[in-house]
Amino acid sequence: MNFFEVVRFSLRGLSANKLRSALTMLGILIGVAAVILLVAVGNGSAKAISDRIEALGTNTITVMSTGRGGSSSTALTKEMADALVDAELAPDVKSVSPVVSSSSATMTYEGSDHSVATFVGTTPSWFAASTTPVGKGTAFSADDVDQGRRVVVIGQTVAEELFPGVDPIDKQVTVGGALFTIVGVLQEKSSTGFNDANDTAVAPLTAVQQVLTGYGALTSIIVEAADPDKVDAAQSEVSTILNQKLDVAASSASTPYRIQNASSLLETQTETADTFTTLLGAVAAISLLVGGIGITNIMLVTVTERTREIGIRKALGAPRRVILTQFLIEASLLSVLGGALGVAAALIGSQFEIVGVKPVIVPSSIGYAVGVSIAIGLFFGGLPAARAARLRPIDALRYE
């Protein structure tokens, strides 16, 4: 009796109860597809986050003040920013951009107005440091900053809101009672989540301080390192200079400012995303387990229902091994077919965006899900199969 023959017996056994077999397979299918797809969604969102963070620039450091209010002793000032540009003390710093930002600026153009989510005042180096290139028109120059000229570069959302179908370059808008001339439009940035990265406007630091924020503390200082590998060196140089300026003892654990760099941000975000992915995977794994229990249940029912048949087969000389193999194959076929269909379903499902996230299939999750489903088939199917094979023919035949 060869293996192929046993497979044929198993197929006949499965096809005798098509609906039952199909429903059992559906259980495994859903389990496998859920594992693969949910892990892919988790992975996809992690990837989207890391893409966004990398878009911020991996060689930039952001210095932010932790002090509340306008306390002058802890505030970041333009002087500090200037002090960071020091070839000797900070050789790894490429550029420094002091930033003030306002979230309550309303831009008006010919009677229509738009509330700009973030109105940034900075220096020209900011465009490179924050990887926010200008798409149309030009950025403002260092001269514009020195002179406090009221020029502005607006984001895509602002351009669409205020200038639908009109070229915004050289148009004049009113912000905080002052006229600003639009010199450029930022390139569209991909943005996910609630914050629209395109709902922004960038103007010279001096102009913004004059019109909107006043000459107080800076919101942050963006420092660009000379090289992505030198971010850590640049960071320590920056903190040394700032400690000096702010009279912080070298041994002091707390500083009145906070330094963030993209890679540390990336790390935290990736950790969060990994937790998220694990959680999703665990939920999906439970459904796979439930599918496995479904197989056990069906195999137990099948064995019980076919006890007489097993008795007949044994009376006709079927060895224990053949009976065991037959039922094992039946269970394995259910799980393997279900698993394969589940993989197919997951691959098809991953072509679509799910809750705003483009799933990115993790190849190992396919192997894992299919492996587990086969193991479930063999293990949970093995139990009833072993029971069937152990039956004494006389007991099996007497079974009603």
Add this chain to the structure above:
Amino acid sequence: MSKPVLQVTDLTKIYGQGEATVHALRGVSATVHRGDYVAIMGSSGSGKSTLMNILGALDIPTSGRYLLDGVDVSKLSDGQLALARNRLIGFIFQSFNLIPRTTALANVELPLAYAGVKPKERRRRAMEALDVVGLAGRADHEPNQLSGGQQQRVAVARALVTEPALLLADEPTGNLDSKSTDDVLQVFDDLSTAGRTIVIITHEDEVGARAKRLIRLVDGSIVTDVRQSPIHLPPVGAQHKAQGRATVGGRHTL
């Protein structure tokens, strides 16, 4: 004479323990030689089914020796028992015990499949066996499309397809009407005429009368063992052989 097909010595079988002990067999000894056609008769509870199950290697005796074709069955392992059931015994049950949703041909092929016979050869031999019982025309019918008598004849074909040393039938006509009983018994007569060794269990006198040898069992012991016709001649029932063949051949179209 050659070695006996079946030889049992002092066979006992006890069910249960303590006060509930039932002595189903109390020392049964018998020898069946090649070509014999033995009917074992007894009333309900006489132990004949127990004896049958032991002879068919489906059950094991509490004590005693059972030689099947010279092999001591009690010493066989599980795998060897399966082999013995496959090669040495053809079992026919009262309730037919065909595998449901499986064609007559596939049912007859089954023991050959377990014996490892190649599909082509298997098909040929299964068709031959179905032809012997007059059901070659119903090869692709499933059990629920066949009458009781036809199902039992398929079961007989399945039992004899492996050319076993011994055909064992447990009340083969118990579930059949008189016409089907005739059909099935005719098949047994033909097989006996062809030299097959048959042991049949029954409580019907009509069935017992056609065998060459009649053993009566009462309360787990043999009370009479009568030879009704010589072992080397066709059984009494086969005297209408030519006519019977025609009947079997004709009825399968019903």
